[in-house]
Amino acid sequence: MRVPLSWLRSFVPVLPATVDLVELLTRAGLEVDAVHTVGALDPKVVVGRVVSRTATPQAAHFVVDGGPGHPALSVVSKAPNADLFDVGAAVALALPGATLVDAHAEGFATFTVASAKVYGIASDGVLCSARELGVGADHTGLHPFVTDAPAGTPIATVLPLPADAEADEVLEVAILPNFARCLSMVGMAREVAALTRADGRVDVALDPLDVVPGPIDAKVEARDACRRFCTARVEGVHVVPSPRWMQRHLALAGVTPLDLLVDVTNYCMIELGQPMHAYDPARLGADTVGVRRARAGETLRLLHQTAEEPGTALPEGTLLITANDRPVAVAGVLGGAETGVDPDTTAVLLESACFDWPAVRRSSAALKVHTDASTRFARGVDPTLAPVGIRRAVALWKQAFPDLRVTATGDVLRAPIVAGEVTFTLAEIEGLLGLEVGRNELVDALAIVGIAVRDGGSQGLVAEVPPGREDVTRACDLAEEFARITGFDRIPETMPAEALPFHTPSRRYATREALRDALVRGGLQELITYSLIAPDSERLLGAEADDVPRLRVLNPINVHRTTLRRTLLAGLLDTLRENHRHTPDAQVFEIGVVFLPEHTAPGQKLPAERLRVAFALLGRADRSSLHGGSDRPVDFFDGAAVVEHLVRALRVSDAVVRADDGAPWQPGLSASLGSFGHFGVVHPEVCARFDLEGRRVVAGEFDLDALLDAASATFKTVAPPRFPALPIDVSMFVPRATSAASVLAAVRGVGDARVRAVDVIDEFTGAQVPEGMRSLTVRVTLLAPDRSLTVAEAADVRVAVAARLRADVAAQVRE
Amino acid sequence: MSTPDDLDLAAQQANALQQLDAAETSDAIEDFYRAWLAPSGATTKLKRGIGRLAPADRAAFGKNVNALHTLLEERFQQRREHVKTRELAARILAEARDVTLPARPRPTGGYHPVTLVMREVLDVFQKMGFSVFESPHVELDEFNFGLLNMPENHPARDMQDTFYLDTERLLRTHTSAGQIRAMRAMHPNPVRVVLPGLCYRNENITTRSEIQFHQVEGLLVGRSVRMSDLKGVLLQYARLLFGSDQRVRLRGSYFPFTEPSVEVDILCTLCGGAGCRVCKHTGWLELLGAGMVHPVVLANGGYDPREWRGFAFGMGIERTVLQRYDIHDIRYLFGNDLRLLEQFR
Known part of the structure; x- marks a missing residue:
């Protein structure tokens, strides 16, 4: 979610310093991945001091001191007032990488400064106009200002920003699944207001829909997947560009502005979190729409597909919006190419619904299409927002089309929307967190996020949870809200107070x-x-x-x-x-x-x-x-x-x-x-x-x-011998196929306790060895625990070993 | 009174000392010893010659022979010491080498860096009373997701891209999959385990992400476990591993199987909190994700959430490996470039 701070400020006028806001949000579970800056608020736009200025036939060639690291930047400027900037004058210098307002674009757009060659001269920056800096509308020349600040000072600390400045900062916030409500400016604003304890309620100005002559009877067949389906027919509109402020907010929020009819639906989606879709009733060929699941074999040409492309096959069961039973949109994901707003549109049928997340997730996954709308539905949208979205869209359109008329509306609700209730005790919260919590403190903290707490008699306390906070269903959810709002820092560090199993080594x-x-x-x-x-x-x-x-x-x-x-x-x-x-x-x-x-x-x-x-x-x-x-x-x-x-x-x-x-x-x-x-x-x-x-x-x-x-867990050692060992070497010819292992086994087969070890110490095949045989020498190590062995004893063992080798492995023992 | 020539002690002494002075090597010294001082040597023969002397001369002669023997013995010792010292000096001089030449190669093995960090982590938790519990790599969808409060189509499944074998079986995406197995194995006793192991995610292989990685999950279930215990245990862990001045910080987060959920940061191990490149100038490093075990998960493990509480945490090993050894590309770890791995020998 990209949050332009100017937009956020329209709900919470006083924001903490950006670095503090980032910290505050990150610690409350809304991790800020990046802060993007535009114009005068970009730290890469700095005070420059003119070192020299040379006139060329087409432009002025400046050498500018851009502060530490950039003592002499070559910058070319075509500004008509360039000759007013003499050596030592202050200029607004945008270094490569800075983002500025694009003064040449028709609507609102930004561009990133890069090194370039201008008329054959290296230009490593841009000297900015007021419009490029986002501090005014003037683009007739370089923005003049006077300052004592040294070169390299960020321009934001020097230039005053007017209230309608286009210079801006945009937070890129990672929204975890339980923060679906923060996929909207209002949601973010409520969160910021809660965390900063800002006064007042975060709300959107809405006009009442006073003209409701005939209800739209939407045919919602797939009620199991559609919690609410609101519609409005709006006449007296046509395709014009959106006002610059709207384009700017949309562009900074990451949505490309198109025209006022479409932009308003996107604006409401980002502002409120309510996705909407505008159909052209003329192209729809119907006054109403329906909601049903796709039948086998149905196709639809989607918004981004050209007339030449075949339609996308809709998997059976995909939740659809239909007109005259014909698919016109994939519900909650994307509209069709043939029924949306076009340059001839004079009326729209506005859809503002609450689809259940499993259905939208399934469609989105099956079609591999992810849109701003599907992202929001996939995480759950507050069902009370559907009519609010319509009222907000009408209000926004009305600013451009004062004669606009709402000629019909509809609101199909699956079931009444009721506030959730959680019964809990203070002790549960305290036990979970390991923290003493005062009742008033808890009530106050939860009130900030719109959760009211009342006495539940013998049951303890009851929290009333507003719609749109369906993540809060248990005491542990309330504990998390409390900790988030009051700060996890308050939780002390303790060690478990009960007997737990010890480490059992495996x-x-x-x-x-x-x-x-x-x-x-x-x-x-x-x-x-x-x-x-x-x-x-x-x-x-x-x-x-x-x-x-x-x-x-x-x-x-x-x-x-x-x-x-x-x-x-x-x-x-x-x-x-x-x-x-x-x-x-x-x-x-x-x-x-x-x-x-x-x-x-x-x-x-x-x-x-x-x-x-x-x-x-x-x-x-x-x-x-x-x-x-x-x-x-x-x-x-x-x-x-x-x-x-x-x-x-x-x-x-x-x-x-x-x-x-x-x-x-x-x-x-x-x-x-x-x-x-x-x-x-x-x-x-x-x-x-x-x-x-x-x-x-x-x-x-x-x-x-x-x-x-x-594997053995342990083993028994043998005491080192107290008397010397007596080795005897026995050489023999054995058939080639006879393995060393079998020779060793034969020696051990003698079964003499004095034989402590047997090893093969030599192998030889060569001219002196009989055909089909090889020569092996084994060393038999003799040992007795209680005496030194005699040569005579060794000779006896040798005789026994030789006999055994002859018998067991057909060895020819050499003397 | 005359003395036979061969018993002329003065001449013998002069002769012997001349020989001794001429002895330049240990061998020559030993030759001298054999010739003069050994039981079969010249001084013994002189003593035997005493019989040929007049009885009156014998006492004086014996005394003089003994004096000669003592003198030669003394001079012999001195000379031997002298020759030995000279010989040693010569040997040392001869043996001297350029000690800056490369060492003789010696075969050595080495651990994979993941093993080094994994062991360190497990050692600390085992010292803190946690037992090691291992669970399978191939898991049931039910254990990896469903029983962890992530039913089919749950939004949290977006957070993890999964390798599926079929509709029921998958490669575990986190060691949390072992939580239910551990609880069911320990029930009805309290639980204090760590679950180490390889996990899998269907992600593009880049410098920062891999399709397999190691995690260590911790799980503690008791009747009075609090979030403050989680904080205390992880503080203790950080202090045992990184020093007694470590601190922990909790941030709000989200995991379907814990509530409340937090990210736990520790002071940056490189700059100690002052702010540096590694901690992106925040002073803090993300240690792991954690939280209080969700009541649904406790119940699925067999523990009545009205009577039992627990905490769980899960940390990745590779991130620490990369940070600690300044490895800039995770692909080195399982690509097994021996030029990298052999630096761990």
Whole structure:
């Protein structure tokens, strides 16, 4: 809502300083997003001092001191009186960006000053006339004035503003849904009056409609969507330009002035908040109109559509205004192109209605048309305003057409309009706010916003809420009004006075965060990617069938964000794709949710959301530098290290790594971790599909919910040994297909308590190794809690281990 | 009385001291020790030679040998100290490097900045007794809107552009969607929870707006909860996070699920209230939206509004991230440009 302060001042003559008004409104829930200024009130219009003046054939070339930052501006002026301004004279200088009144426009218009070349000379400002400054009508030359103020002083502090000044300030106020009443100047004025405790009532001068010869019988069929429908037939009018003051208020409020007939309806809408529409009865072909819902297949050419355009299809059920049953307007949204005012109009049928917001919202959404009218109806319009709008419009027209006659009116009301009542107690208000509230204080504060409070006997108090304040239905609404009017600052700061539940730590949450810490400690960079993806990017993985169930949004923002992800891996690979050119080494991870509709719990409507953790490594595992080191690229075992780190961080005891092929992994270089997920080298073809051709990516993705289920809360330590450990190394040839895991299992299978640890410490394949075999060396660490072990004991264990290896994994143990 | 040549202590002493003076390295020093002072060294041999002397000379000789041993031991210690000091000095000189050369690279990980801020916020609220309650990303229209006092076609739905999956299901537009779930889970006990999580809005992606963002919702329901408690709790939060001189300011606002509704400002964390670019010269920064839980919402959560009251607040995380780290484009956050993220290592 754009609020020209001159318009506001016509209701509340004394306003606080603009900066204070902005603060006052913002704190009361009417946030001022911007303040626009015009003419002499624009801070970019300043006192300039002429530094030099040079006559050119067409104009005067000034150099002007515009104050700090603009010591010597070049400005060209064509004003006939330019030669009266000598060195040192004061001029009204508009700097680039300033908004001035356009002196050349037919009606009221503004323009923004920009640097330009005039007759080939740079001109970085405008020297203003009184008309451009909005301080007078004169545009015959530069506005002369005398001042001691230094250059750069805002002109507003120097020039007196006459009462009818066109210089203005316009507040741009964000109107929240419960402030529908403030989508009008009167509503804003009432709010400002309440907040500033201004005296007097904010009201609009209205003439009585004394001529009502024959009622208009509007056929309101859709009563469920139309609370009130007022009409008036006004004769003796025709199309002329609106008076300049009206054009100015409309333009500053953001509405383009057209002609007096249309402008008055817009003026009333902005002034009162009552949208109206003027039909030409001659073009309507009827003396009355109707209100009904659209039938299937109906169309209407809307106001903004040309004769060549086909009409807009009206969805069935759209609330319409009709004439002779033919659609002539979308109720509360927009009129038709063929029945509005035109240059031949001599009479209008004025519609001023109160449509229910659901109907207008539906029409507006279905047709994707949002107008000043629909914005107001969509939030609710005060039903008492409909006849007021007609009276106000007639009064305004009458100023131009003294012979105007109202020949018929109509008012169809669905039900009598009654004031709302809220029964409440003072204690309720006090309890909600945490503030002691005096009864008189409450009554006074609510009276300011038009809510009367009376005694309700044993029930407490009763608030009488005027129509148009349908947001006030409960004690809490009254508490808000009271706090808004008297200031939220009065509410003290306290702590809850009752026993409340303590913080209950969630182990799941804590464990998840501990894992995040562990992965960061492990050298990985955390990512947060989009939950919405293009399914094609997941299909590139080739891990799931193309027709796997996916959740698509009905209204995606673009083709890249259409579908809820089923994996984190695609997002990580997309990130590597975007980054690898400038960041060739990347070790990243993400903890996030995936959406698996097929796992929806029986009887539930919401899809399964599973927490996952995924990682991806690209480029070098180590980075050399001038201090040496290697540039070893990442390989499978770097991925295995991340997995080991992850398993250890969660203290999952039964997560077994097994060779496991399948998309998107490279066969022979991938594995499963229990049933938690997979990791390995990403298949070269998959890399290529993510524009990572020739790069090796090692990655993994795991079901974090399942891992958290399996995570141990705590664990038991082993005391450090008091006696030295005795390692024995056993080298052997094993068949190539025999896994290291099975070799280790065989050694542990000896079941000797002295075997404290078993590790593979060497792998070798080469000329000396028999065909189909490989050489492995395992280190068996022996330990006893109560003594140093002897070499003889070690030899015994070695014999047992060798026997076991021969038996279990067909090893040829080397002596 | 004659003394064999090899027992001429004066000559031996001269010989030994010459050797010691010639020893320039730790190894040479140790060689000297072995030659003269070790149990198998020359002084021991001299002591053994005592038998070849006349009995009358023996006492004096023994005394002199001991004196020689003591002298050599003393000089040996001095010399060893001297050589060690010289060697250390030489080593230090040799090891000196240009310490302004770049460091050796060391792999380090880093958190996403959203995690950093989210954790900070949750930590403070957990210290203040709030428990973490998480709710689903895909929500029923009913929980996201309807039960929060926003029936179909409610004007407040204009405030949030929603991604719909179908007529019933949507991506939650705010963590407030979890309020009803939290209340129903806690009923009939009082509630003190924070609900963190990712939310979604169907908005154009620009430097200031994204289709996903993180929120933290707070919900406190009890029998005597007041708006002054909301103010006090948020003041406490601001002080724990930003310092003991913080202040809070309430402004009127509107949310369908709270009444009264307010915006809560804190003193600008950059200028401390003096006014600067970040706070647009107002001295205040918008912290969050809040209010007293609407009676309809309390009832939908299972709490009789005649007996229970509550407050709720909801804050965005990304705005703080952008402000704190001077990031001028929100798209960096989920676009995951590693050149930006790696600065958080």
